[in-house]
Amino acid sequence: RTDNVDDEVIGRLDEALAERVGRWNRFSENALRDRIDKWVATVDPAGERVPPAVRDQRYLDIDPHPTTAGMALIGGALHAMDAAALQARITAIAATVCDEDPRTTAQRRADACGAIGRWETSLACQCPDAQCPNRAVRDGAAQVVIHLLAEQTTITGSGTAPGYLPGFGIQPAEAVRSAARAAKLTPVRLPGPAPEPGYRASAPLTDFLRWRDLTCRWPGCDAPVARCDLDHTQPWPVGRTHPSGLKHYCRAHHLLKTFYTGPLGWTDQQRPDGTIVFTAPTGHTYTTEAAGGLLFPTLARPTAPLSTTSTSTGACAGAEPATPHRSMMMPTRRTTRDQDRRARIHHERRQRLDINTEHQRQHQAWLAATYEPPPF
Incomplete structure:
Protein backbone atom coordinates (compact mmCIF):
# COMPACT_ATOMS: atom_id res chain seq x y z
CA ARG A 1 0.00 0.00 0.00
CA THR A 2 3.02 2.32 0.36
CA ASP A 3 4.89 1.38 -2.83
CA ASN A 4 4.15 4.69 -4.56
CA VAL A 5 5.05 7.00 -1.66
CA ASP A 6 7.83 9.42 -2.54
CA ASP A 7 11.22 8.72 -0.96
CA GLU A 8 11.35 12.23 0.52
CA VAL A 9 8.26 11.68 2.69
CA ILE A 10 8.37 7.93 3.35
CA GLY A 11 10.16 8.63 6.65
CA ARG A 12 7.30 10.82 7.88
CA LEU A 13 4.80 8.13 6.91
CA ASP A 14 6.83 5.49 8.72
CA GLU A 15 6.91 7.59 11.88
CA ALA A 16 3.15 8.21 11.73
CA LEU A 17 2.39 4.51 11.29
CA ALA A 18 4.89 3.44 13.97
CA GLU A 19 3.12 5.64 16.55
CA ARG A 20 -0.21 3.93 15.89
CA VAL A 21 0.47 0.40 14.68
CA GLY A 22 0.65 -0.95 18.23
CA ARG A 23 -3.07 -0.21 18.61
CA TRP A 24 -3.98 -1.84 15.30
CA ASN A 25 -3.22 -5.48 16.16
CA ARG A 26 -6.88 -6.52 16.31
CA PHE A 27 -7.92 -4.85 13.08
CA SER A 28 -9.11 -6.94 10.16
CA GLU A 29 -7.10 -6.86 6.95
CA ASN A 30 -9.58 -4.46 5.36
CA ALA A 31 -9.59 -2.14 8.38
CA LEU A 32 -5.79 -2.14 8.50
CA ARG A 33 -5.61 -1.40 4.78
CA ASP A 34 -8.03 1.52 5.13
CA ARG A 35 -5.97 3.14 7.89
CA ILE A 36 -2.73 2.77 5.97
CA ASP A 37 -4.38 4.25 2.88
CA LYS A 38 -5.67 7.16 4.95
CA TRP A 39 -2.17 8.03 6.16
CA VAL A 40 -0.69 7.62 2.69
CA ALA A 41 -3.28 10.09 1.36
CA THR A 42 -2.47 12.48 4.22
CA VAL A 43 1.32 12.42 3.86
CA ASP A 44 1.62 12.02 0.06
CA PRO A 45 -1.66 12.41 -1.87
CA ALA A 46 0.03 11.37 -5.13
CA GLY A 47 1.30 8.18 -3.51
CA GLU A 48 -2.12 6.62 -2.99
CA ARG A 49 -2.43 3.47 -5.10
CA VAL A 50 -4.66 3.72 -8.16
CA PRO A 51 -7.03 0.78 -8.52
CA PRO A 52 -7.20 -0.66 -12.06
CA ALA A 53 -10.00 0.72 -14.19
CA VAL A 54 -13.08 -1.46 -14.31
CA ARG A 55 -12.71 -1.90 -18.07
CA ASP A 56 -9.28 -3.51 -17.58
CA GLN A 57 -10.51 -6.09 -15.08
CA ARG A 58 -11.69 -8.63 -17.64
CA TYR A 59 -12.81 -12.17 -16.80
CA LEU A 60 -15.48 -14.50 -18.16
CA ASP A 61 -19.12 -13.84 -17.06
CA ILE A 62 -21.70 -11.99 -19.14
CA ASP A 63 -23.87 -9.44 -17.31
CA PRO A 64 -24.32 -5.69 -17.80
CA HIS A 65 -22.18 -3.69 -15.42
CA PRO A 66 -24.44 -1.99 -12.84
CA THR A 67 -22.64 1.38 -12.87
CA THR A 68 -20.31 1.73 -15.89
CA ALA A 69 -22.05 2.36 -19.20
CA GLY A 70 -20.74 0.46 -22.19
CA MET A 71 -19.07 -2.26 -20.09
CA ALA A 72 -20.11 -5.73 -18.94
CA LEU A 73 -19.29 -8.12 -16.13
CA ILE A 74 -18.09 -11.49 -17.45
CA GLY A 75 -17.64 -14.77 -15.54
CA GLY A 76 -19.24 -18.18 -15.21
CA ALA A 77 -19.14 -21.80 -14.24
CA LEU A 78 -19.01 -24.44 -17.00
CA HIS A 79 -18.64 -28.13 -17.48
CA ALA A 80 -14.93 -28.89 -17.63
CA MET A 81 -15.18 -30.18 -21.22
CA ASP A 82 -16.89 -26.97 -22.38
CA ALA A 83 -14.43 -24.83 -20.43
CA ALA A 84 -11.48 -26.68 -21.99
CA ALA A 85 -12.84 -26.08 -25.50
CA LEU A 86 -13.45 -22.40 -24.75
CA GLN A 87 -10.04 -22.09 -23.13
CA ALA A 88 -8.32 -23.55 -26.19
CA ARG A 89 -10.18 -21.26 -28.59
CA ILE A 90 -9.56 -18.12 -26.54
CA THR A 91 -5.87 -18.97 -26.23
CA ALA A 92 -5.54 -19.61 -29.98
CA ILE A 93 -7.19 -16.31 -30.94
CA ALA A 94 -5.24 -14.35 -28.31
CA ALA A 95 -1.98 -15.60 -29.84
CA THR A 96 -2.67 -14.16 -33.32
CA VAL A 97 -0.99 -10.79 -32.65
CA CYS A 98 2.71 -9.99 -32.80
CA ASP A 99 5.03 -9.68 -29.79
CA GLU A 100 4.84 -5.86 -29.86
CA ASP A 101 1.10 -5.72 -29.19
CA PRO A 102 0.78 -3.50 -26.09
CA ARG A 103 -2.04 -5.47 -24.48
CA THR A 104 -1.39 -7.92 -21.67
CA THR A 105 -2.23 -11.60 -22.06
CA ALA A 106 -5.33 -11.16 -19.89
CA GLN A 107 -6.56 -8.25 -22.02
CA ARG A 108 -6.00 -10.15 -25.27
CA ARG A 109 -7.91 -13.15 -23.87
CA ALA A 110 -10.81 -10.85 -22.98
CA ASP A 111 -10.77 -9.31 -26.46
CA ALA A 112 -10.75 -12.82 -27.93
CA CYS A 113 -14.19 -13.38 -26.38
CA GLY A 114 -15.54 -10.57 -28.56
CA ALA A 115 -13.82 -12.06 -31.60
CA ILE A 116 -15.54 -15.37 -30.90
CA GLY A 117 -18.90 -13.62 -30.70
CA ARG A 118 -18.24 -12.04 -34.11
CA TRP A 119 -17.13 -15.33 -35.70
CA GLU A 120 -13.61 -13.98 -36.16
CA THR A 121 -10.54 -16.17 -35.87
CA SER A 122 -7.95 -13.51 -34.99
CA LEU A 123 -7.42 -10.21 -33.20
CA ALA A 124 -6.37 -7.00 -34.91
CA CYS A 125 -2.85 -6.31 -33.68
CA GLN A 126 -2.43 -2.97 -31.90
CA CYS A 127 1.34 -2.67 -32.30
CA PRO A 128 2.78 0.64 -33.63
CA ASP A 129 3.85 -0.96 -36.95
CA ALA A 130 1.35 0.11 -39.63
CA GLN A 131 2.65 -2.66 -41.91
CA CYS A 132 2.15 -5.44 -39.37
CA PRO A 133 0.51 -8.40 -41.17
CA ASN A 134 -1.52 -9.21 -38.05
CA ARG A 135 -3.54 -5.98 -38.19
CA ALA A 136 -6.14 -7.58 -40.47
CA VAL A 137 -8.90 -9.65 -38.83
CA ARG A 138 -9.55 -13.11 -40.28
CA ASP A 139 -13.12 -14.34 -40.58
CA GLY A 140 -14.38 -17.90 -40.51
CA ALA A 141 -14.61 -20.72 -38.00
CA ALA A 142 -11.46 -22.39 -36.66
CA GLN A 143 -11.30 -25.93 -35.37
CA VAL A 144 -10.67 -26.21 -31.65
CA VAL A 145 -8.88 -29.25 -30.25
CA ILE A 146 -8.83 -30.37 -26.64
CA HIS A 147 -7.03 -33.46 -25.39
CA LEU A 148 -8.35 -35.97 -22.87
CA LEU A 149 -6.27 -38.90 -21.63
CA ALA A 150 -8.04 -42.10 -20.62
CA GLU A 151 -7.59 -45.86 -20.37
CA GLN A 152 -8.89 -47.91 -23.29
CA THR A 153 -11.06 -49.91 -20.90
CA THR A 154 -12.77 -46.72 -19.72
CA ILE A 155 -13.72 -45.78 -23.27
CA THR A 156 -15.07 -49.25 -24.11
CA GLY A 157 -17.06 -49.37 -20.87
CA SER A 158 -15.27 -52.36 -19.37
CA GLY A 159 -13.42 -50.18 -16.85
CA THR A 160 -14.20 -47.28 -14.54
CA ALA A 161 -10.81 -45.57 -14.27
CA PRO A 162 -11.12 -41.77 -14.51
CA GLY A 163 -9.61 -39.73 -17.33
CA TYR A 164 -7.44 -36.63 -17.20
CA LEU A 165 -8.16 -33.26 -18.82
CA PRO A 166 -5.10 -30.94 -18.85
CA GLY A 167 -5.79 -27.83 -16.83
CA PHE A 168 -8.94 -29.28 -15.24
CA GLY A 169 -7.69 -32.51 -13.66
CA ILE A 170 -9.42 -35.84 -13.13
CA GLN A 171 -12.64 -36.47 -15.07
CA PRO A 172 -15.22 -39.16 -14.16
CA ALA A 173 -15.41 -42.23 -16.39
CA GLU A 174 -18.92 -41.31 -17.57
CA ALA A 175 -17.72 -37.88 -18.72
CA VAL A 176 -14.83 -39.54 -20.56
CA ARG A 177 -17.13 -41.95 -22.38
CA SER A 178 -19.54 -39.16 -23.27
CA ALA A 179 -16.73 -37.07 -24.78
CA ALA A 180 -15.29 -40.08 -26.62
CA ARG A 181 -18.49 -40.72 -28.57
CA ALA A 182 -17.87 -37.76 -30.87
CA ALA A 183 -14.08 -37.58 -30.52
CA LYS A 184 -11.20 -38.79 -32.64
CA LEU A 185 -9.44 -41.52 -30.66
CA THR A 186 -5.66 -41.66 -30.92
CA PRO A 187 -3.64 -44.21 -28.93
CA VAL A 188 -0.55 -43.00 -27.09
CA ARG A 189 2.35 -44.90 -28.63
CA LEU A 190 4.85 -46.32 -26.18
CA PRO A 191 8.40 -45.64 -27.39
CA GLY A 192 10.80 -48.34 -28.46
CA PRO A 193 14.20 -49.09 -26.92
CA ALA A 194 16.29 -47.32 -29.57
CA PRO A 195 16.99 -43.58 -29.34
CA GLU A 196 15.98 -41.29 -32.18
CA PRO A 197 18.72 -39.98 -34.47
CA GLY A 198 18.13 -36.22 -34.33
CA TYR A 199 17.98 -33.50 -31.70
CA ARG A 200 14.23 -32.87 -31.93
CA ALA A 201 11.89 -35.59 -30.75
CA SER A 202 9.46 -37.04 -33.29
CA MET A 330 22.09 -16.24 -19.06
CA PRO A 331 19.75 -14.20 -21.32
CA THR A 332 19.17 -10.71 -19.97
CA ARG A 333 15.92 -8.77 -19.55
CA ARG A 334 15.06 -5.82 -21.80
CA THR A 335 14.58 -3.73 -18.67
CA THR A 336 15.47 -4.46 -15.07
CA ARG A 337 12.81 -5.23 -12.48
CA ASP A 338 13.74 -2.00 -10.71
CA GLN A 339 13.20 -0.03 -13.92
CA ASP A 340 9.82 -1.69 -14.43
CA ARG A 341 8.84 -0.94 -10.83
CA ARG A 342 9.91 2.71 -11.06
CA ALA A 343 8.04 3.14 -14.35
CA ARG A 344 4.88 1.69 -12.79
CA ILE A 345 5.17 3.95 -9.74
CA HIS A 346 5.72 7.03 -11.94
CA HIS A 347 2.68 6.12 -14.07
CA GLU A 348 0.45 5.52 -11.03
CA ARG A 349 1.53 8.76 -9.33
CA ARG A 350 0.63 10.72 -12.47
CA GLN A 351 -2.71 8.92 -12.57
CA ARG A 352 -3.38 9.75 -8.92
CA LEU A 353 -2.52 13.42 -9.45
CA ASP A 354 -4.93 13.56 -12.40
CA ILE A 355 -7.64 11.86 -10.32
CA ASN A 356 -7.11 14.22 -7.38
CA THR A 357 -7.20 17.24 -9.71
CA GLU A 358 -10.46 16.06 -11.27
CA HIS A 359 -12.00 15.44 -7.84
CA GLN A 360 -11.01 18.96 -6.78
CA ARG A 361 -12.47 20.42 -9.99
CA GLN A 362 -15.75 18.58 -9.41
CA HIS A 363 -15.85 19.76 -5.80
CA GLN A 364 -15.29 23.39 -6.80
CA ALA A 365 -17.98 23.07 -9.48
CA TRP A 366 -20.38 21.69 -6.88
CA LEU A 367 -19.58 24.57 -4.52
CA ALA A 368 -20.15 27.10 -7.29
CA ALA A 369 -23.51 25.55 -8.12
CA THR A 370 -24.80 25.12 -4.57
CA TYR A 371 -23.11 27.80 -2.44
CA GLU A 372 -25.37 30.51 -1.06
CA PRO A 373 -23.88 33.41 0.93
CA PRO A 374 -25.45 34.19 4.30
CA PRO A 375 -28.11 34.85 5.33
CA PHE A 376 -29.33 31.43 4.22
Missing part, protein backbone atom coordinates in the same frame (compact mmCIF):
# COMPACT_ATOMS: atom_id res chain seq x y z
CA ALA A 203 5.74 -36.29 -33.00
CA PRO A 204 4.90 -39.70 -31.43
CA LEU A 205 7.72 -39.37 -28.88
CA THR A 206 6.70 -35.78 -28.09
CA ASP A 207 3.10 -36.88 -27.49
CA PHE A 208 4.24 -39.69 -25.20
CA LEU A 209 6.45 -37.36 -23.16
CA ARG A 210 3.69 -34.77 -22.81
CA TRP A 211 1.27 -37.34 -21.43
CA ARG A 212 3.92 -38.95 -19.23
CA ASP A 213 5.02 -35.68 -17.62
CA LEU A 214 1.84 -33.52 -17.76
CA THR A 215 3.66 -30.70 -15.93
CA CYS A 216 7.10 -29.19 -15.43
CA ARG A 217 9.28 -31.75 -13.70
CA TRP A 218 11.09 -29.31 -11.41
CA PRO A 219 10.35 -29.88 -7.70
CA GLY A 220 7.24 -27.99 -6.63
CA CYS A 221 6.37 -26.68 -10.12
CA ASP A 222 3.08 -27.60 -11.78
CA ALA A 223 3.28 -25.52 -14.97
CA PRO A 224 1.44 -27.48 -17.70
CA VAL A 225 3.49 -29.06 -20.48
CA ALA A 226 1.85 -26.68 -22.96
CA ARG A 227 4.08 -23.98 -21.43
CA CYS A 228 7.16 -26.18 -21.10
CA ASP A 229 10.25 -27.02 -23.16
CA LEU A 230 11.62 -30.50 -23.78
CA ASP A 231 15.03 -30.81 -22.15
CA HIS A 232 17.80 -33.35 -22.73
CA THR A 233 18.97 -34.43 -19.28
CA GLN A 234 22.46 -34.84 -20.71
CA PRO A 235 23.10 -32.18 -23.36
CA TRP A 236 22.76 -33.40 -26.94
CA PRO A 237 24.50 -35.02 -28.83
CA VAL A 238 26.09 -36.79 -25.85
CA GLY A 239 22.61 -37.15 -24.41
CA ARG A 240 20.42 -39.09 -26.84
CA THR A 241 16.87 -38.25 -27.89
CA HIS A 242 15.07 -40.93 -25.91
CA PRO A 243 12.37 -40.92 -23.17
CA SER A 244 14.97 -42.06 -20.64
CA GLY A 245 16.84 -38.81 -21.24
CA LEU A 246 14.07 -36.30 -21.97
CA LYS A 247 11.63 -34.45 -19.75
CA HIS A 248 9.74 -31.14 -19.57
CA TYR A 249 10.80 -27.95 -17.82
CA CYS A 250 8.96 -24.64 -17.83
CA ARG A 251 11.03 -21.84 -19.34
CA ALA A 252 12.21 -20.47 -15.98
CA HIS A 253 13.41 -23.85 -14.73
CA HIS A 254 14.85 -24.73 -18.14
CA LEU A 255 17.01 -21.61 -17.90
CA LEU A 256 17.92 -22.46 -14.32
CA LYS A 257 18.98 -25.98 -15.27
CA THR A 258 20.92 -24.74 -18.32
CA PHE A 259 22.80 -21.83 -16.77
CA TYR A 260 23.02 -22.73 -13.08
CA THR A 261 24.37 -26.25 -13.43
CA GLY A 262 27.62 -27.93 -12.52
CA PRO A 263 29.52 -28.09 -9.22
CA LEU A 264 28.08 -24.83 -7.87
CA GLY A 265 24.58 -25.23 -9.29
CA TRP A 266 21.81 -27.76 -9.77
CA THR A 267 22.23 -31.22 -11.24
CA ASP A 268 19.57 -33.67 -12.38
CA GLN A 269 19.66 -37.41 -12.98
CA GLN A 270 16.91 -39.24 -14.83
CA ARG A 271 15.86 -42.86 -14.43
CA PRO A 272 14.34 -45.04 -17.19
CA ASP A 273 10.82 -44.69 -15.71
CA GLY A 274 11.00 -40.89 -15.94
CA THR A 275 11.81 -40.28 -12.27
CA ILE A 276 14.23 -37.39 -11.79
CA VAL A 277 16.59 -36.91 -8.85
CA PHE A 278 17.71 -33.31 -8.33
CA THR A 279 20.72 -32.22 -6.31
CA ALA A 280 20.60 -28.62 -5.11
CA PRO A 281 23.68 -26.40 -4.64
CA THR A 282 23.28 -27.06 -0.89
CA GLY A 283 23.64 -30.82 -1.44
CA HIS A 284 19.99 -31.59 -0.69
CA THR A 285 18.29 -34.02 -3.07
CA TYR A 286 14.72 -33.89 -4.39
CA THR A 287 12.90 -36.57 -6.36
CA THR A 288 9.99 -36.02 -8.74
CA GLU A 289 7.94 -38.66 -10.52
CA ALA A 290 6.06 -38.11 -13.77
CA ALA A 291 2.49 -37.02 -13.00
CA GLY A 292 1.08 -38.91 -15.97
CA GLY A 293 2.86 -42.05 -14.88
CA LEU A 294 1.32 -41.78 -11.42
CA LEU A 295 -2.19 -41.50 -12.90
CA PHE A 296 -1.65 -44.05 -15.69
CA PRO A 297 1.03 -46.58 -14.66
CA THR A 298 1.51 -47.76 -18.25
CA LEU A 299 3.20 -44.44 -19.01
CA ALA A 300 5.70 -45.02 -16.21
CA ARG A 301 7.02 -48.33 -17.48
CA PRO A 302 10.83 -48.14 -17.57
CA THR A 303 12.22 -47.47 -21.02
CA ALA A 304 15.69 -48.53 -22.11
CA PRO A 305 18.43 -47.21 -19.82
CA LEU A 306 20.93 -44.84 -21.42
CA SER A 307 24.53 -44.71 -20.33
CA THR A 308 24.57 -40.93 -20.82
CA THR A 309 21.50 -40.17 -18.66
CA SER A 310 23.69 -38.83 -15.88
CA THR A 311 23.68 -35.60 -13.95
CA SER A 312 24.08 -32.50 -16.07
CA THR A 313 27.55 -31.63 -14.82
CA GLY A 314 29.28 -32.09 -18.16
CA ALA A 315 31.30 -34.98 -16.74
CA CYS A 316 30.73 -37.29 -19.73
CA ALA A 317 33.19 -37.38 -22.58
CA GLY A 318 32.17 -34.98 -25.32
CA ALA A 319 29.89 -32.90 -23.10
CA GLU A 320 30.52 -29.22 -22.48
CA PRO A 321 32.65 -28.88 -19.33
CA ALA A 322 30.96 -27.37 -16.31
CA THR A 323 32.04 -23.93 -15.18
CA PRO A 324 30.96 -21.71 -12.28
CA HIS A 325 30.77 -18.81 -14.77
CA ARG A 326 28.12 -20.41 -16.99
CA SER A 327 25.46 -18.12 -15.51
CA MET A 328 27.19 -15.20 -17.27
CA MET A 329 25.61 -16.49 -20.51
